[in-house]
Amino acid sequence: MRKVQSLVIGAGPAGLAATIEIAKGGGEVVLIDENAKPGGQLFKQIHKFFGSKEHRAGIRGYDIGTQLLAETTSSGAEVLLDSPVYGVYPHNEGIMVSYLHREQEKALLAEKVILASGGMENTLSFPGSTLPGIMGAGCAQTMINVNRVLPGKKVIMVGSGNVGLIVSYQLMQAGADVLALIEGAPSIGGYGVHAGKIRRAGTPIKVSHTIKRALGENQVEAVEIVQVDDKFRPLAGTEEIIAADTVCIAVGLSPLTELAWLCGCEFTYIPLLGGHVPIHNENMETSVPGIYVAGDIAGVEEASTAMEEGRLAGIAVAQALGLYPPEEAVPLKEEVWNRLNTLRTGPFGQKRFDAKVELLQAAKGGN
């Protein structure tokens, strides 16, 4: 079996950044992704990103993806596409990674592996929720921005996190009308400036509201929404029926952790990070030696934090491979930590900072 120094699974912002760092350190690295095109979530994000200039803020998601790809290509890293990984097995000679490529089973043996598989959308069940026309917001985003297909004309968005807000805006840019955005909590979850964009376009945001049921024969024709009290109990008499042909669900993401479970990583449960997350230390290394995590798999955050975590994991892997002496690696890692810490400030970031501290504590056996 072919042996490589390091292998990165998932070519989103975390995986790309990790790959670039390992290659910069002089390491041999293979980057694997299941898609035909690398970039992860970035290529469907047509909006300008937040963050600081170092995180390429103000630049559109797909342009960030293009830049990272160019850096990856010029770094000399090997990129394997169309290759879903189905197994990661720690082994006495290294870590075996099995994947499919054009229906053929293949495997590589790596000294170090970084899992950067990202997250997946949560779903919501309600009467009628299996009707055609009801889909994840990320799915609708892929349809409009990658495949250029409008899923419908009259959309109801459920969930006011940044994904719900941004996808609502992008659906309108693509030519649909977003008739209402409903949110169960008493306040908007995402950034006010994103909410402001859809308000200016005339979309009402109804907080303390939930979807009661979807109506329709062969596809959604209308939805019934209802106001809820502070314990999320529907308030009788507040029901409202809105004619719609599409319902998008944006109720959060969960880390995509199957591979981490499979190779025996220890987990902890932190709702703020999206649920079960593999425990990792300051080097992003999990409880299984040689296996690292970065990005949404290590707690759902943002592309900017995913890139920084990827860099961190990449530097740590390069150091573990003996490519950097500690006196070089430590300041490099410190720089990344400083940037991560500033990204995790403010009313939105502080909670994630605390949650990440909890995760690091778990690695120290605290909990």
Added chain:
Amino acid sequence: MNEGVKYTGIPSAEELKTCPGVVSVSRLEKGPVAVIECVQQIPCNPCEKACPFGAITVGQPITSLPVINEEKCTGCGLCIACCPGLAIFRVHKNYTETTSLVDFPFEYYPSPQEGSVVDCVGRDGQFITKGKVNKVKKNKQSDGTTVVSVEVPKKYCMEVRSIYRK
């Protein structure tokens, strides 16, 4: 009643009044100026780098609110398209005796026609007044974000923030 951006997506009158990006009443009288309606601490700072005159400061931490220096701001409008939150506007209150110019980012197709009369809306998307499209700016630097300038009756210059999307 608008309880604020966290509940409605629209900054309340109080939030706008205390917002360090929103200029004073006296500055508005003096000529075109940026109005930065960014009232929530989020990790973001491209506006700071966008201003060639150093009139916008975010500083550290990156979640601080952008602060406008109303003396330094020349009203050039370059910052409008650089804000990923689409939260920066330019207001030229005394454009004529009776009208003002309001510039805002617009990322929908089709772009309005220069010279045409359009329906102008407020922060809640509701109709406020008719206005005349004075300019439609689109260049490489603004990276796909069109900046539209509408001429509206003076009394609406701090209310009009967009136009109907077609």
